[in-house]
Amino acid sequence: MSTSFAHRLVIGLCVLYLVAIAIIWRVGSKYAAHQTEELLQSAQQDLIVTLNDYLDHLLVANALKIIDQCGSYEVAARADLAEYCKTYGFDEINVVDIKGIEIASTVPIIVGKDMHRHPLTAEFLKLLDGVTLVHTQKLRPSVSEPNKRFKYCGVAFKRGRGFIQVGYEEEHFKQGFPIIFRTLTQSWRIGHKGYYVFANAETNVIVSEPKNRVGLTLSDLGFDIKSIPDDENTTFRQVLSDNTRCLCRSTIFAGHRLISVIPQNEYQRNLTLFVALFAVILFLFLAFLTSMLLGAAKSNEQLKAFIKEKQDRMHKEMQVAKTIQASALPCVFPPYPNILEFDIFAQMKAAKQIGGDFYDFFFLDNDHIAFLIADVSGKGIPAAMFMMTAKTTIRSIASSSNAPADILAKANARLAENNDADMFVTVWLGILDPKTGILTYSNAGHNFPILKRANKSIEWIRSKPSLVLAAMPEAKYKSFEITLRPGDTLFLYTDGITEAVNPSMELFGDKRLEDAVTKASSHICTDVEADVMKFANGAEQADDMTMLSLKYRGAPITREKTVPVSLVTMPDVSGFLGEVLHAADCPQKFISELQIANDEILSNIVKFSGAKEVTLRIEHVPIVNIWRLSYIDDGAAWNPMTVAEPDTTIPVADRPTRGLGVLLYKKLADQVRYVRENDQNVIQLRKTLREY
Amino acid sequence: MEINKTQEGSKLNISLVGRLDTVTSPQLQEVLDSSLDGVTELAFDFAKLDYISSAGLRVLLATNKKMVKAGKMIIRNVNDVVQEVFDMTGFADILNIE
Numbered sequence: 001m002s003t004s005f006a007h008r009l010v011i012g013l014c015v016l017y018l019v020a021i022a023i024i025w026r027v028g029s030k031y032a033a034h035q036t037e038e039l040l041q042s043a044q045q046d047l048i049v050t051l052n053d054y055l056d057h058l059l060v061a062n063a064l065k066i067i068d069q070c071g072s073y074e075v076a077a078r079a080d081l082a083e084y085c086k087t088y089g090f091d092e093i094n095v096v097d098i099k100g101i102e103i104a105s106t107v108p109i110i111v112g113k114d115m116h117r118h119p120l121t122a123e124f125l126k127l128l129d130g131v132t133l134v135h136t137q138k139l140r141p142s143v144s145e146p147n148k149r150f151k152y153c154g155v156a157f158k159r160g161r162g163f164i165q166v167g168y169e170e171e172h173f174k175q176g177f178p179i180i181f182r183t184l185t186q187s188w189r190i191g192h193k194g195y196y197v198f199a200n201a202e203t204n205v206i207v208s209e210p211k212n213r214v215g216l217t218l219s220d221l222g223f224d225i226k227s228i229p230d231d232e233n234t235t236f237r238q239v240l241s242d243n244t245r246c247l248c249r250s251t252i253f254a255g256h257r258l259i260s261v262i263p264q265n266e267y268q269r270n271l272t273l274f275v276a277l278f279a280v281i282l283f284l285f286l287a288f289l290t291s292m293l294l295g296a297a298k299s300n301e302q303l304k305a306f307i308k309e310k311q312d313r314m315h316k317e318m319q320v321a322k323t324i325q326a327s328a329l330p331c332v333f334p335p336y337p338n339i340l341e342f343d344i345f346a347q348m349k350a351a352k353q354i355g356g357d358f359y360d361f362f363f364l365d366n367d368h369i370a371f372l373i374a375d376v377s378g379k380g381i382p383a384a385m386f387m388m389t390a391k392t393t394i395r396s397i398a399s400s401s402n403a404p405a406d407i408l409a410k411a412n413a414r415l416a417e418n419n420d421a422d423m424f425v426t427v428w429l430g431i432l433d434p435k436t437g438i439l440t441y442s443n444a445g446h447n448f449p450i451l452k453r454a455n456k457s458i459e460w461i462r463s464k465p466s467l468v469l470a471a472m473p474e475a476k477y478k479s480f481e482i483t484l485r486p487g488d489t490l491f492l493y494t495d496g497i498t499e500a501v502n503p504s505m506e507l508f509g510d511k512r513l514e515d516a517v518t519k520a521s522s523h524i525c526t527d528v529e530a531d532v533m534k535f536a537n538g539a540e541q542a543d544d545m546t547m548l549s550l551k552y553r554g555a556p557i558t559r560e561k562t563v564p565v566s567l568v569t570m571p572d573v574s575g576f577l578g579e580v581l582h583a584a585d586c587p588q589k590f591i592s593e594l595q596i597a598n599d600e601i602l603s604n605i606v607k608f609s610g611a612k613e614v615t616l617r618i619e620h621v622p623i624v625n626i627w628r629l630s631y632i633d634d635g636a637a638w639n640p641m642t643v644a645e646p647d648t649t650i651p652v653a654d655r656p657t658r659g660l661g662v663l664l665y666k667k668l669a670d671q672v673r674y675v676r677e678n679d680q681n682v683i684q685l686r687k688t689l690r691e692y
Numbered sequence: 693m694e695i696n697k698t699q700e701g702s703k704l705n706i707s708l709v710g711r712l713d714t715v716t717s718p719q720l721q722e723v724l725d726s727s728l729d730g731v732t733e734l735a736f737d738f739a740k741l742d743y744i745s746s747a748g749l750r751v752l753l754a755t756n757k758k759m760v761k762a763g764k765m766i767i768r769n770v771n772d773v774v775q776e777v778f779d780m781t782g783f784a785d786i787l788n789i790e
Contacts, residue, residue: 570715592743592773595711599745603714651786660781661746667780 006294013286024278032267036247037235043190044249044260050184051253056136059153062088063166067155073097073162077104092150092167100125110144118143130160139170139254173254194262197221201255322354325384328391329358338673340556340621340628341434344371345525346548355544356383357494358391364431370398372429373492373548375446386423390415390469404429404442405479408469415470424468428492435555437484442477444469447495450517454487454623458514486554486623491517491524496543500532503539508532524549556619565611565633570602573616580618590689593668594629600661601631601683604640609681611635625689633681639674640683695723702730707737712748721751732763739769744777756787766790
């Protein structure tokens, strides 16, 4: 990650940076240009306003003198207006009465004319309202002499009783203009680099700052006269003779051309500074941001790696816990190979997460086998831990009692006592007496087991369940009893089986379980599991699937014969064996095979054991047709299993025949076992009569 | 066990009825000891023999050794169990079974 991501980040940010700078420059430039133009515009307006104000002021000041001197319009009408013109430099003086009639004027034809006659003159009528004292106008053609341009100003007499109107002719202005300009605009500049250029009608520059331009023509300065627009509100560009690009505005005032000029790079320095500053700040910011991002990315990577490591570790530990858990359950089958009366098979298939199901079985005493199945609430480590606790608690309490209800009640009390985590466990506990087939059981909230009778009929062992274990210390439990008959199989399971789902979210359910058990072979757990897996069709296993099957074969039919050890008594024993086998309708081949084994075992006892007596015990479990022959002699300890097999590398003909008998009966039997018990040798031979 | 002998010149036929085990083998051994002089062909008929144990195998082995030198020994009409025993012990390879 790191390098290529970092590279891409830096490159991306560089691009971003340059783009930002470019944008800022562009925006800034536009803004600067805008500001420049604004400056130009306001400079132009300032100039025009200043000029107008000055002229107004000039006119008004002088007109006021006349007002003072005359005092009223009647007096003014009789005054020597021409004289006033000379004195104050006016070109025209008109006296207007309270009705708005020009009663006196330096222009004879005006006398008697009504000011109302024309909008331009009518403007002055407001001087009659008694409030307005002064009114000025811009240069404009005279109403009476339209080919001349005049600037008029009106000043009212006291209380609006008439007013006088004075006028300057443009030509008059023109002469005085350069002086006026110079006076007013001395050392005026526009911004830092801008300036005014005043040119007369011949385009000679008459006033300018700096002064060295005076006397040059506009063209000398680089102005392209033809491209100067007439409209004073239009900004136009010029490249002047000093190679500056400028924005300009032009106004005509009293026959003179006033040009406001400002170089386009007026704000250049500001812009440059601003952009430079921005560039530096942005750079610092981006550098900071980059280091933050890279730092964050790095710590993100580190964090991810850390999390993954922790997850892996946890997963490994879960695996170990799962293994420990699984190995805590009895997993060697068959667990009691030497017990003929019953067989137990169990399996627990944990769901992905470590689970809480368990099973257990153990002998309470020689005559009672206890077995159970259980399901702890919840999943994960807490369930697994509680499962171990529950299992060991039940086992240790069971050693003190034969009654399932009693065991569960005591186990419950102990488990509920310290149950801070509010866990609970369902349990189905059975205690079987193999000799009689009587099974007592108690159910603490667990699923009902299925009893498959020898004739393949199904019975559900429904008993009113008591409360689950570990929930309430005072909970009561009940024992029930049922008798197993040879060939019956009891099938226990947890809800991981009945609640297994398929991809359509259907549950396996009781009915399907019943069917599966019904059609299962003698390997009931394996067959039911196969059915469930087929049903689940790939859907994920949500809960532990646990099963325990107990096959009851019944107490074997036992017959025994004891004889003194001698060759002479051997026929008695074989006769006895033959009689028993015959009475059970065993096929001749089967009988012969057992007779051969019998012969071998007995002859070895006779020849080598030094025993005085030997007992042959014949045990038969009819339902499964298992025959077990036990030879018990009181001779010296001698284990036939330790006899060396004949050396098969030596040709048979030359092989010593010692060990031949042991070889024979080992092969003829399904299983041979030797124990030394109570100072006796016990050789046990087991053979199942199978249908051929 | 019943042991029936018939002899034709140097051919001796022995048929057994019953079982050839620890108890009955000495009986056969005795008969063989006294009957094999001058016999070049010994034929056993096991049609009525129920089964044979290692004791019987030893007798057959010893007899077979002797007869192979003197002539030959044949065993006929072996039942399933006897054949099984011969197979299990490797005796099927050394005995002449028909």
